[in-house]
Every structure is written in C-alpha cells, then in structure tokens.
Amino acid sequence: MNETRKWVLHRISAIILAPLFFWFYFSLISLSTKNYQEAIYFFENLLFTVLTIFLFFIAFFHVKISLSEIFEDYIHNQKIKDVANILALILSIIIPAITLILLIYKI
Amino acid sequence: MINNQNPLSPHLQIYRWHISSLLSITHRISGVVNLFSLILIFFWLLVLSLGESNYELFLLIMNSFIGKFILIGFTWSMSFHILSGIRHLAWDMGYGFEIKTANISGIIVIISSLILTIIFWLLGRGII
Numbered sequence: 001m002n003e004t005r006k007w008v009l010h011r012i013s014a015i016i017l018a019p020l021f022f023w024f025y026f027s028l029i030s031l032s033t034k035n036y037q038e039a040i041y042f043f044e045n046l047l048f049t050v051l052t053i054f055l056f057f058i059a060f061f062h063v064k065i066s067l068s069e070i071f072e073d074y075i076h077n078q079k080i081k082d083v084a085n086i087l088a089l090i091l092s093i094i095i096p097a098i099t100l101i102l103l104i105y106k107i
Numbered sequence: 108m109i110n111n112q113n114p115l116s117p118h119l120q121i122y123r124w125h126i127s128s129l130l131s132i133t134h135r136i137s138g139v140v141n142l143f144s145l146i147l148i149f150f151w152l153l154v155l156s157l158g159e160s161n162y163e164l165f166l167l168i169m170n171s172f173i174g175k176f177i178l179i180g181f182t183w184s185m186s187f188h189i190l191s192g193i194r195h196l197a198w199d200m201g202y203g204f205e206i207k208t209a210n211i212s213g214i215i216v217i218i219s220s221l222i223l224t225i226i227f228w229l230l231g232r233g234i235i
Contacts, residue, residue, distance in 0.1 A: 011196060011199060014192050014196065015196070017189075018189045018192065018193065021185055021189060022189070025182055025185055025227060025231075026227055026230070026231050028148065028151070028231075029178070029182065029227055029228060029231030029232060030231045030232070030233070032166065032169055032170065032178065032231075032232075033170075033232055033233065035163070035166070036155075036158075036159040036162045036163060037159075039155055039162065040155070043155070052152075056145075056149075059145055060145070063142055063145070066138055067142075070135065070139070095145070095146070095149050098149070098153075099149060099152060102152050102153065102155075102156045103152065106156035107152065107155055107156050
C-alpha cells in the first residue's frame, strides 16, 4: 500500500471509529455493572453484535497502520522492524477474527 | 547507526515542554494504551464465552479498586485520543495552525477528555 493511501485510510478509519467508540465504551461501562445473563442478553441484540465485530475490524486496521508508523520512527534495525510489522499484522487479523467467531458462535 | 558521526538533534527530554509537544506525544501514548484496552475488551468477550462462573470472577476483578482504576484510565485514554484525533483531523484540513488557536484547542482537548470520562462513568454506571 502506498503511503498516501495509508494516510487517507488511516483518517477515514479514525472518522468511522470515533462515534463507534463513544457508543461502545458507554455500553461496556454500563455492562460492567450487569451480571452474566444480562451481558449475554446484550449480545443477543444483532445490531450490537454486528457493530462490535465491525468496530474490531476497523479498530485493528487503524492499529496496524498506527503501529507501522511508530515502528518506523523508533525501530532503526530493518530486520527487527519487519518482524514487528509482521507481528502487528498477525495481531490485527487474529483478534478481530476470533472476536467474530466468539460473537457469532459462542455468545 | 552506532558509527554514524552526524550530529544528533536534541532528544525529547532536552526541549522545554509546550502544550503542543505534550499533546503530540500523549496522543501517541494514548493510542498504544487504547490497543491494550482493546485487548482487555477482547478478553472480556472471551471470558463471557467461557460461561457464568468465569464471567462473574472477571466482573469481580473489574469492579475492584484496581479494576475500576484501569477501566477509568482506559476511558480517559480513549476519550483523549478521539478528541485529540479530531484536533489532528482539523489540522489535516488546514484549520487551527496558529499558535494561539493550537494552544487553546489543546487545552480544550485536555479538559473535555476529563469531563467526558466523568460523564461516561456517571451515566454508564447509572449514578445519574
């Protein structure tokens, strides 16, 4: 991906994430006072589930681009930087993917 | 890098702190903290899928003093990162570059992030 496109996608993902995170954190704070049954009931709401999965995928996309920027600034050894970028990529795919599986099949 | 004889520009610790530099590095740090909060939320969902007894234990930890401290910290970090991000987006569109404007918007971001965190917790926990 070229740098300009990265820059634009980083901003677009930020604009999508801002309202989603306000909603999500507010929901989680209220969820922290509720018991197991109520939490399960929360995720039976299809909209909540879909938005949560969407949020995880977009958030980790944003994370991946941001981490690459940080690695670029602070890691000077090219090999270590490459490994760090690969690990960040794996993390940013695995966590949203497992979240998707959890929310659709387990909860 | 070690044999490089080029002069180094001063490190971060050398400069006098300004609101702009403080917010710039805090934006980055809060972004990394937010990654940890996302991982915690991921574990939250994981524990939820593991059944009731595990989830009740997780809630107990989250509602302890340390748990609440971490959650409130994460809420502030996210609030700050989003508000500071909006400030960055304004810059990207070419607004707010004047020193005075940038300082004022910086102060607004700091104060609003604190207020937002308080409002989130008061409303979210059903206190008001």
